[in-house]
Amino acid sequence: MNIKHFYLLAATVMMVACGTDMPKVVQTSYQTLTISKSNISVPLKFSATLKGTSDVTITPQISGQLMEVLITEGQQVKKGEVLFRIDDRDAKLELESAEANLLAAKAKESSAKLEYESSQNLYSKGIVSKYVLDDAENNYAQATAAVAQCQANANRARVNLGYCTITAPVDGVIGSIPVFAGDQVNSSTYLTMVSGNAKMYAEFSVSESILEPDKATEKNQKKGAGKEEDEDWTISDFPDVTFYYKSGTEYPYKGRITSMTGTVDRTTGALTCKATFPNPKGALYSGIQGTVVIPLDVHNVIVVPQNAVVRLQNKSLVYKVGPDSCAYSAIVTTAGIGDDRDLIIASGVEVGDVIVTEGANNVYEGQRVLF
Numbered sequence: 219m220n221i222k223h224f225y226l227l228a229a230t231v232m233m234v235a236c237g238t239d240m241p242k243v244v245q246t247s248y249q250t251l252t253i254s255k256s257n258i259s260v261p262l263k264f265s266a267t268l269k270g271t272s273d274v275t276i277t278p279q280i281s282g283q284l285m286e287v288l289i290t291e292g293q294q295v296k297k298g299e300v301l302f303r304i305d306d307r308d309a310k311l312e313l314e315s316a317e318a319n320l321l322a323a324k325a326k327e328s329s330a331k332l333e334y335e336s337s338q339n340l341y342s343k344g345i346v347s348k349y350v351l352d353d354a355e356n357n358y359a360q361a362t363a364a365v366a367q368c369q370a371n372a373n374r375a376r377v378n379l380g381y382c383t384i385t386a387p388v389d390g391v392i393g394s395i396p397v398f399a400g401d402q403v404n405s406s407t408y409l410t411m412v413s414g415n416a417k418m419y420a421e422f423s424v425s426e427s428i429l430e431p432d433k434a435t436e437k438n439q440k441k442g443a444g445k446e447e448d449e450d451w452t453i454s455d456f457p458d459v460t461f462y463y464k465s466g467t468e469y470p471y472k473g474r475i476t477s478m479t480g481t482v483d484r485t486t487g488a489l490t491c492k493a494t495f496p497n498p499k500g501a502l503y504s505g506i507q508g509t510v511v512i513p514l515d516v517h518n519v520i521v522v523p524q525n526a527v528v529r530l531q532n533k534s535l536v537y538k539v540g541p542d543s544c545a546y547s548a549i550v551t552t553a554g555i556g557d558d559r560d561l562i563i564a565s566g567v568e569v570g571d572v573i574v575t576e577g578a579n580n581v582y583e584g585q586r587v588l589f
Contacts, residue, residue, distance in 0.1 A: 248574050248575075248576060248577045248581070248587060249574070249575045249576035250539055250573060250574055250575060250587075251522060251523070251526065251572070251573055251575045252570065252571070252572050253520055253522075253567050253568065253569050253570060253571040253572070253573065254520075254569055254570075255518045255520055255569060256518075256519065256521055257516065257517045257518065258519065258521055258555065258562075259514065259516070260513070260514045260516050260555045260556060261511045261512070261513055261514075261555070261556040261557070262511065262512045262513075262514050262556070263509050263510070263556060264422040264423065264424065264491075264509065264511075265422060265507070265508075265509060266420040266421060266422040266461070266493070266509060266510040267420070267422075267506070267507050268418050268419065268420055268421075268461075268503065268505065268506040268507075269413075269419045269421060269504050269505075270390060270391075270413035270414045270415045270418060270504045271414050271415075271416070271417045271418065271419055271494065272388045272413075272414030273390075273411055273414065273504055274388055274390075274411065274412045274413075274414070276301065276302075276384060276387075276408075276410050276412060277405060277406070277407060277408060277409060278302075278304060278381070278384065278403045278404060278407055278409065279378075279381035280304065280309070280378055280381045280382065280405070281402070281403065281404040281405070282304040282305045282308070282309075282382065282402070282403065283305040283400065283401070284302060284303075284304055284305075284397055284399055284400065284401045284403050285303045285304060285305050286302065286303040287301075287302055287395060287397065287399050288300050288301055289302075289392050289395070290392065291392055291393065291394055291395055291410075292391060293391065293392045294389075294390070294391050294392075294500065295386045295389070295390060295391070295392060296386065296389050297385075297388050298385050298386060299385060299386045300383055300384070301384050301386055301392075301409070301410070301412075302383075302384040303382060303383055304381070304382040304383075304384070304403065305382070306379055306382035306383075309378045309379040309381075309382050310379060312375040312379075313372065313375035313378075316368065316371040316372040316374070317372050319368045319372075320368040320369055320371070323361070323364045323365045323367070323368040324365050326364065327358070327361035327362055327364070327365045330360070330361035330362075331361070333354050333357065334351075334354040334355055334357070334358040336354075337350055337353075337354035337355075338351060338354075386412050387412065388412055388414040390413045390414040391412070391413050391500065391503065392410055393410050393411035393412070393413060393504070394410065394411075395409065395410045396408060396409075396410075397409055411504070413503065413504040415497050415502065415503065415504070416496075416498075417494050417496055417497060418494070418495050418497045418502040418504075419492045419493070419494060419495075420459075420461055420473065420508075420510050421490065421491070422490075422491055422493070422510050423488040423490055423491070424488055424489050424490075425488050453475055453476075453477075456474070456512065457512065457513050457514075457515075458472040458474060459472065459473045459474065459475060459493050459510050459512050460473070460510070460511045461473060461495055461508055461510055461511075462509045462510075462511065463506070463508045464507060464508055464509075469495065469501070469502070469508075471495055471496050471497075472495075473493040473494055473495035473510075474494055475491055475492070475493045475512075476493065476494045477492040478490070478492075479491075516555075516562070520564075520567060520569075521555070521561070521562055521563075522536070522561055522573065522575070523559065523560055523561075524558070524559060524560060525578060525579075526561075526573055526574065526575040526578050527550065527552055527561055527563075527578070528547075528578055528579055533549055534549065534550050534551070535547045535548065535549060536550050536566065536567060536573045536574070536578070537574040537578055538567070538571050538572065538573050539572040539573065539574065539587055542586075543586055543587050544584055544585060544586050544587065545574055545581045545582075545583070545584070545585050545587055546583065547583055548566050548567060550564075550567060551563070551565045551566060552564065574587070
């Protein structure tokens with residue numbers, strides 16, 4: 219971009235009774251810019267909330283008295299590590315009773331089997347009738363079914379006993395713990411959350427309008443890479459993204475956009491996206507809010523300094539320098555690029571136009587700008 223310095227020559231002639239003063243020359247410096255197009259990277263910013271890739275809410279599977287709380291808030295735990303213990307005395311008694319019933323059922327099954335086999339032998343010799351054989355067979359079948367039922371009861375009792383010991387379902391960090399040892403708990407009691415934090419999701423909403431890539435540039439890139447022009451554009455085409463804490467501090471590890479809802483919200487016109495960030499040091503926690511920044515490449519656009527655009531009520535103006543070195547206003551449409559320095563001009567100027575930049579706020583319509 220070529221920067222030229224222009225000077226304003228203003229002459230004021232004052233007539234006085236005793237004669238005429240010599241003209242006074244006042245020079246005012248302006249900077250100008252010759253419009254051209256360029257390729258830039260626009261940092262798109264989205265408010266985001268972090269979640270663990272496997273946040274699991276921990277609730278009891280059975281009712282009872284909470285006997286032990288074996289973890290603390292914020293503690294890192296491994297999958298299978300014991301978190302809570304519920305009073306298991308009733309569960310043990312139920313298991314013992316179920317196992318005793320199973321033994322009794324198996325004994326009856328054994329007797330019924332012997333009787334059935336005996337009836338088969340006697341029936342083959344014509345000593346007993348077919349009715350006696352069928353009755354023995356039915357008794358054996360019922361005894362076998364009773365064993366299966368008692369086995370199921372014993373298995374259920376064993377599972378219930380296992381529910382008394384609550385373990386971590388994933389590696390992660392413990393959330394808040396609103397319960398204490400001695401509390402009565404049931405299946406609706408919230409015990410804590412284990413946030414699987416080896417990787418973290420940053421959830422945010424993206425306008426559908428930014429999801430369309432620069433088709434012309436994309437085709438050119440594909441030609442250069444030897445790809446077909448009609449190759450589909452996918453989520454993997456997004457660049458690496460950055461997460462910033464609310465304080466403005468940048469998280470040191472880059473993330474990737476890994477999922478996007480397949481439908482646009484009718485109310486907001488946006489899709490919900492998730493960017494996955496590695497969390498090797500456990501510095502990220504579920505619930506943290508911040509900003510996800512996506513660097514979007516924009517091609518063949520007109521970029522000007524913000525000080526070249528004059529705001530007048532609800533209009534945006536720039537001052538073009540005409541062939542007569544005078545400044546003439548032109549209404550433009552602009553878009554920010556997120557750096558608080560430059561703007562994209564979408565309409566109102568053309569390549570080759572010369573506009574005033576530094577000092578544009580002091581220029582008025584038709585003012586002569588001299589070299």
